[in-house]
Amino acid sequence: MKLNNIGRGALASILSLAVGLGVTACSRDYTLAYVYVTTSAPLSASSSTDGGVSAFAVDYQSGALTPLADSPIAAGKKPVTLVVGPASANGQFVYVVNHDDSTVMEFSIGTDGKLYLKNTYNTTGSLPTAAAIDAGGKYLYVANTYQNGPNNTQLYTAGSPGPGSVTIFGIAADGSLTVAGTQNVGNLPVGIVTSKVNSFVYVLDQENATTASPLGVILGYAENTSTGLLTPTTDGTVVLNGVPVLNGYPAGTTPSSIAEDPSARFVYVTDKATNQLYGYLTGTAGQLATMTNGPFATGTFPVSVTVDPRGKYLYVANYNDNTVGAYAIDIATGAPVSSVGSATTSVGTTPTCIAIEPALGKYLYVSNYLDGTISGEALNSHNGGLTAVQNTPFPTSGLPTCAVAVANGSYGHPNQIINP
DSSP states (O other), X not given: OOOTTSOHHHHHHHHHHHHXXXXXXXXXXXXXXXXXXXXXXOTTOOSOOEEEEEEEEEETTTOOEEEOTTOSEEEEESEEEEEEOOOBTTBEEEEEEETTTTEEXXXXXXXXXXXXXXXXXXXXXXXXEEXXXXXXXXXXXXXXXXXXXXXXXXXXXXXXXXXXXXXXXXXXXXSOEEEEEEEEOOSOEEEEEEXXXXXXXXXXXXOOTTTXXXXXXXXXXXXXXXTOXXXXXXXXXXXXXXXXXXXXXXXXXXXXXXXXXXXXXXXXXXXXXXXXXXXXEEOTTSOEEEOXXXXXXXXXXXXXXXXXXTSSEEEEEXXXXXXXXXXXXXXXXXXXXXXXXXXXXXXXXXXXXXXXXXXXXXXXXXXETTTTEEEEEEEOTTTOOEEEOTTOSEXXXXXXXXXXXEEOGGGOSTTOXXXX
């Protein structure tokens, strides 16, 4: 093996990585991370709407995906998203959110990446759409289309903000969930993000045209880190049904997804009706201020936005274009600019979700709904550009709705970057 063209720093990184993974010259285990993809039943299925989770191992050298032996794993009816819980003494967990049966499934991750179903929980609302885990790894927040009970048709009033809700689950050390409370939110919550630095939670809401202007709203909340309960922030500028919403901030016409950068300084929202990306600066009290020169252009029908773990690049899945748009993030202003190695990359048909493996942050994966695949892209850490990995795209077990990546267990926390 020739070493003269490899820098000492790069060689040290490779050797350190090999030791961390337990890789030797005789070992075949070059698994960098695992990718899990929620899938709905194929359109041709006539007897069931049950979904599944396709599980893959990520090859360290190429980024190619290999299905795990027990993949796919059965899920509930129309799983729409999934999130990875924090690593603990009891292992690591994946939570799958099922839209049509209003449940959350708790899976433990084995040392070989396989998923093992532990429990299934009902949400406190119906038709859940999104989920996020707080910075401390203590609470799981699940956004529901409707509240349970008589309030599920109410519009905004001072005491009842809308028919949507957020179920607050406490996460125990063994990964199990317990309902800690419910927060009523707007008319159609479609996204939720939790800060990885402070204790703020933002819910993305599509409002009713007959009662609201603007139609898209971000609702800001402060998290009680002891109880998980949410308190509305202040300084908002939105009026819904004639009622000022002090924790509401305008978010376009038909917002579709929300993300925050790792430093918690910037929040981003895609608008699938206007093909735009909105950017916000976060304040010390959780308030949001619109970025100068925004909104920013995207491809057609953007439905997902993801910030890379270094906070340097932003990626948008454009559903109707079959592309992923790449942007460099101005570290001073947060503004996304298109000066990256490949501003637009073609992927599969109707991309829905973007996941970046957190071990090294060098591979990006895109779930493609209508062609039933997941695309793999190598991420250039110097310019943000994307290059197709070997043998991409990779078939899944159904119609992919979302994807998440978790580092091989030797890497520790799923958000840890070993070699940024």
